[in-house]
Amino acid sequence: MKSYEVFKTGIEEGDFRIIARALTLVENDLEPAAALLKNMKIKYEVPVIGITGPPGAGKSTLVNAITGELVSKGHKIAILAVDPTSPFNFGSLLGDRIRMAQQFNNPNVFIRSIATRGALGGISVKTLEMVDLLRAANFDLILVETVGVGQSEVEIAGLADQTVVVLVPESGDEIQNIKSGLMEIAQAFVVNKADREGADTFANNLKKLVHEQHQQIPIFKTVADKNEGIAALCKWLLKGNKQLNERKTLLMAEKAFRIIQHQRMLDIDKTKLREAVNEALLDSNFNIYRFVDSWIKHS
Ligand SMILES: Nc1nc2c(ncn2[C@@H]2O[C@H](COP(=O)(O)OP(=O)(O)OP(=O)(O)O)[C@@H](O)[C@H]2O)c(=O)[nH]1
Ligand SMILES: [Mg+2]
CATH class of the missing domain: 3.40.50.300 (P-loop containing nucleotide triphosphate hydrolases)
Known part of the structure; x- marks a missing residue:
């Protein structure tokens, strides 16, 4: 049984304890939240x-x-x-x-x-x-x-x-x-x-x-x-x-946009970003736009 399945079943059955735990997983981006969101009805x-x-x-x-x-x-x-x-x-x-x-x-x-x-x-x-x-x-x-x-x-x-x-x-x-x-x-x-x-x-x-x-x-x-x-x-x-x-489509597209935005941001490791900035700043020609460009391409 896949790890999200217990949650999926519990949620469908209306088990309050499982619903509460699943909400906590989703709230904190903890496994198996992503799989659960993708597989639930x-x-x-x-x-x-x-x-x-x-x-x-x-x-x-x-x-x-x-x-x-x-x-x-x-x-x-x-x-x-x-x-x-x-x-x-x-x-x-x-x-x-x-x-x-x-x-x-x-x-x-x-x-x-x-x-x-x-x-x-x-x-x-x-x-x-x-x-x-x-x-x-x-x-x-x-x-x-x-x-x-x-x-x-x-x-x-x-x-x-x-x-x-x-x-x-x-x-x-x-x-x-x-x-x-x-x-x-x-x-x-x-x-x-x-x-x-x-x-x-x-x-x-x-x-x-x-x-x-x-x-x-x-x-x-x-x-x-x-x-x-x-x-x-x-x-x-x-x-x-x-x-x-028409309105439904507009709102759903807006929601998709926000989820994509969130997913993309998840990839960004702030500690690594800071280390890279630290290093890049050693260059007297530092330019933040070139830095960001290169960060996006290489991360
Ligand atoms: N007189 C009167 N007081 C009310 C009525 N409805 C709510 N109250 C009172 O208004 C106060 C605020 O009520 P809440 O339900 O906490 O208001 P809220 O909008 O949820 O407040 P927040 O979540 O803090 O923004 C409480 O003291 C309620 O008892 C009403 O219809 N008449
Ligand atoms: Mg309130």
């Missing part, structure tokens, strides 16, 4: 929903509420919390655990947090791979929570089939961002903390904006910590609004 029909929005908008609370609703309807859910606001602040992770406490011991809910960011501060390739791994298991839906600041459309959209942007009545600044980008990311908006003052005004302004731009993006109002508005949102999530093929 990635079920692209499993909906992956991105939940993004500014820090503190209530994303985790919302994920918890959505999960509660879907599990009660018999669904099996995976949650990936990417880069919690303060990765080094234990409190934040602990907070997420408390907010998702109801789901932690549920045999139909798998939860994993990852605090890795890509080299350029974006969603890392690891996250894309981890989502694909979860697609190979037997979940009915995968929820990915990310803090939505400064992510580009392709980046965030390539991660999920549908992205829900969570805003709060105080999101005045984000309204500006909506004009310059959020509209392209969002397949739905959630105005969370609808129990707060200004929620209706905010939601109406958002509606106007969406309408002005001739977009068909639904807007949901929720009070996540009181489970209000969750059923309507879940109904929409389960509808599985299929992406247009």
Whole structure:
């Protein structure tokens, strides 16, 4: 039996322990992660929903509420919390655990947090791979929570089939961002903390904006910590609004580009690079462009 096969089978059977171990392998580029990724059956029909929005908008609370609703309807859910606001602040992770406490011991809910960011501060390739791994298991839906600041459309959209942007009545600044980008990311908006003052005004302004731009993006109002508005949102999530093929190709190509980029970089041994630079610098005619050119040709 090949070494990845135990993982492949365990993942397909939905064995949480094996899924967790396989995710760790993928996260750290450890054997047999590469073989596993190449041989597993990635079920692209499993909906992956991105939940993004500014820090503190209530994303985790919302994920918890959505999960509660879907599990009660018999669904099996995976949650990936990417880069919690303060990765080094234990409190934040602990907070997420408390907010998702109801789901932690549920045999139909798998939860994993990852605090890795890509080299350029974006969603890392690891996250894309981890989502694909979860697609190979037997979940009915995968929820990915990310803090939505400064992510580009392709980046965030390539991660999920549908992205829900969570805003709060105080999101005045984000309204500006909506004009310059959020509209392209969002397949739905959630105005969370609808129990707060200004929620209706905010939601109406958002509606106007969406309408002005001739977009068909639904807007949901929720009070996540009181489970209000969750059923309507879940109904929409389960509808599985299929992406247009053209867009699918674009996003898949973008994802392939990022994986290629990552694979190419894996070949670069930084210690060796430093040694070579050290040596090359002895030449008074050192030119970094010629150096890089020759490094690429000879490594
Ligand atoms: N009033 C009110 N408070 C809420 C609501 N939803 C969440 N909260 C509270 O808002 C705070 C932040 O909620 P989180 O779910 O941690 O927000 P988050 O977006 O996941 O935060 P980060 O992951 O740190 O970016 C918590 O204290 C929640 O209890 C809501 O609908 N109404
Ligand atoms: Mg959170």
